[in-house]
Amino acid sequence: MPNLTIEQLQQRIRDFASARDWDQFHSPKNLSMALIAEAAELIEHFQWLTQEQSRALPEDKLAEVSLELADIFIYLLRLSDKLGVDLMEVAARKIELNAEKYPADNVRGSAKKYTEY
């Protein structure tokens, strides 16, 4: 089965919420809370691991982590949809902005925040 597009995924999520009459709960404020709660479930998988362990997850753990990534993505798509934001367009634009904020020659090998430069 070929992958869906972003728009098709958003349509499915829209239908899903609509069939359950959940639109009433899906204010951007509430969705931002649901999104961070999913981001925290990801954190839970990694909190006691070393960085090395996090780079080499066993198969079953990776499957669980994948589903957490999906949950985050679903809420991100839903929130973007509700706000009328084109996620792909704004991500491409933000990568350009980041390239200006963090010139490669200035920050190579350093993780200092850009404000410190």
Next chain:
Amino acid sequence: MPNLTIEQLQQRIRDFASARDWDQFHSPKNLSMALIAEAAELIEHFQWLTQEQSRALPEDKLAEVSLELADIFIYLLRLSDKLGVDLMEVAARKIELNAEKYPADNVRGSAKKYTEY
């Protein structure tokens, strides 16, 4: 300009990190932290707003929120890339799983967690 694909976005982020020698910092553990930090910047935009206000953001606020969504998406793409997870595939699959967990007829109009059913 037509939108990039997910894979093209991931390639740009890969190049971005590589040009700055930031791969060393981008363990899945660290990226999960960066992701939740971005999710929290989204929260900050909404924390003192009513739900109604969050549904009707002024133009300048919406522009800021869009960039936060982009930041979350960028780290989500990066983390998926590092873990070898196909974000689009797993999201489509998770929506199916959710449909089974929350049958529309059982949960209509209720936001109780599925474990309570």
Next chain:
Amino acid sequence: MPNLTIEQLQQRIRDFASARDWDQFHSPKNLSMALIAEAAELIEHFQWLTQEQSRALPEDKLAEVSLELADIFIYLLRLSDKLGVDLMEVAARKIELNAEKYPADNVRGSAKKYTEY
């Protein structure tokens, strides 16, 4: 039973971790992750509620929320202990700093961030 002091609570948490040989996992980095994961469990209780509902929790929900507050506090105490930070002292000091940052006459009735003043 009279309440314990902050120091007594920290000693209990120290003994608890030590008896389980968990000190090895309790780096400040890891503890910051555990703390935010607990903060997210709190978020989950509130994410679909209106503000009004969050002000009038039923008894059983309030009991659950109380335990989440406890979990956040436990990790906050543990992290402060590990870093040698006097939580009570720094909180009192921060309240003073906030009073300077947000002069009452300037910000009354507004939740704008102080940087906007």
Next chain:
Amino acid sequence: MPNLTIEQLQQRIRDFASARDWDQFHSPKNLSMALIAEAAELIEHFQWLTQEQSRALPEDKLAEVSLELADIFIYLLRLSDKLGVDLMEVAARKIELNAEKYPADNVRGSAKKYTEY
């Protein structure tokens, strides 16, 4: 100056919010968002550090981290106050519950979640 008590800190925070007419914003829902936003500022300090680096913060970094801990504590105190929860009592009780959930002999040296036992 001797440290304040928890109750005295809560009174100061109450006065602070009241002088600024901020009670209207301080629903438990909103405060849970503010709390996790502060927890994320803590995360930002640690996200690119190794565990070892997080155990040996330079003086200026430690001072910044201390203020983040204070911010988390202030919102935790405020939320407890709003919900009528005795934070010290519930923390002591939760430590007892944790001791039952994670018997030392079963979990020594392991960070697996208790549900896996």
